Amino acid sequence: MTIVSQNYNNMITNLIINEISKATTNIKMNSINNVFNYFNMIKSFDEIVNKSIILAIKSYLEQLDYNYTNSIERKNKYHIKDYCSRTILTIFDEITFRRHFFKSKLNGKSFCYVDRQLGLNKYEYFDPYIRSLIIEKASLDSISKACREINELIGNRVFLNNKFSFLSRQSARNIILKSLLSEESGKELDTPEELYVIADEKWISTQAKKDGSKHKKNDHDKKVMVKSIVVFDGYNVVGKRRYLNNKKVFASYDENITTQSLDYISNVYDVNKIKRIFVMGDGAKWIKTLPQYYKFTSKTEVYYCLDKFHFKQALHHLAMNSNYEKYLLNYILSNNKEAFDKLVTFIKNDNPKREDTINKKYDYIIKNWKDIQNLYMYKMSCPMESQISHNIAALTSSRPKGYSYKMLKIILNLRLKYINKQNIKNLYLNNFNSSEIKNITIEHLNMDIFNNAKQFIPAYQGKLFTPNFIRYI
Secondary structure (H helix, E strand, O other), X not given: OOOOOHHHHHXXXXXXXXXXXXXXXXOOOOOOOOHHHHHHHHHHHHHHHHHHHHHHHHHHHHHHHHHHHOOHHHHHHEEEXXXXXXXXEEOOEEEEEEXXXXXXXXXXXXXXXXXXXXXXXXXXXXXXXXXXXXXXXHOOOOHHHHHHHHHHHOOOOOOOOOXXXXXXXXXXXXXXXXXXXXXXXXXXXXXXXXXXXXXXXEEEEEOEOXXXXXXXXXXXXXEEEXXXXXXXXXXXXXXXXXEEOOOEEEEEOOOOHHHHHHHHHHHHOOHHHOOEEEEEEOOOHHHHOHHHHHOXXXXXXXXXXXXXXXXXXXXXXXXXXXHHHHHHHHHHHOOOHHHHHHHHHHHHHHOHHHHHHHHHHHHHHHHOHHHHHHHHHOOOOOOHHHHHHHHHHHHHOOOOOOEOHHHHHHHHHHHHHHHOOOOHHHHHHHOOOOOOOOEEOHHHOOOHHHOOXXXXXXXXXXXXXXXXXXXXX
């Protein structure tokens, strides 16, 4: 026999049987071969399941309160102060239950046993699980879409007309802004001989300046640059696609992601075993300074390689001729700058209207001359364009939108946890009753709430305090 008593099991069983009996006699049947007959049937059973679950939860909460109210501990330590109702919104629908507030005989402080036992914060309407769903879905899509999906999840699953919307965009936004998630440390990985670091940036629109003041019409700082670094230790080929092994993504507009990536590498790898590190990017100044930071030991060789996409694009815009492109590439790889300059001069004289573009692309290639040679010498490929598009742009700038700086920081943090395959709901619930962010390792995560073998339901010990009009739905 489980922690739930036989009496309680019998009560719930009889309730469900009675409701099924009533539902089967009230199902509306139309003409033969009418699909709405099936719809009415599953809708009726859907309502049965939902009502039964709501009643069961309500009964458990009130029984939990009843048990403590009549316990010796309560009678010795606390006076009964009040008895009032509380409504919370769950995925099954609203649940209203009554519970006692108690006042300490020692210091006069009051508390609610049920709220404290279940970790429910005062005055909050949305239950912790719905809040965790909001946080999780905000890492996948827009807040508006997250609200629509969760509203459809709440209550009955079978419906034709639009359901009542419990969750508004503003409510979801407030929950996200107040959310705190535990920080999860990475587990130790097998150290490879080669490590890869790729970097890029993405410009994201903002609604206001950092001080909160609104943008003016001609302001040039309406967008903020979000830098991103991706660390991985190899490729895994599946069919025609390549995947990055042990990928770890960093991104921020105000934090030092270089330091974050260095700490990560030091924590999960044995840096003394790493022989070569390849840093790749589009040639931006901040990216070209990265190689100096990743030389962990005197034996570590660090190479910078230019992103092939940006190089090929510059070469194409310079030459605008496939034959010229081949010659120019051969001159770069053979380190023949003299022949390269002569051909560029010829192209410039042959296309005087394109002189500015040619000069610009020429300067870009010359500045990254050695980095282009490294790219081909070590047969590197930089997938950063697809990474920045999938990791950052897909959520923040694929459609016109703007963020406050505070919201952008939170959304980026959620997105990174999702991309880095962390359990967002678990991290949120783990930190739910803490006002400070917890630092945890994977081994320290408490997974008991997902363990079917463990029960967290209060024992039934007597009379159920559920109103009669609720018992017989």
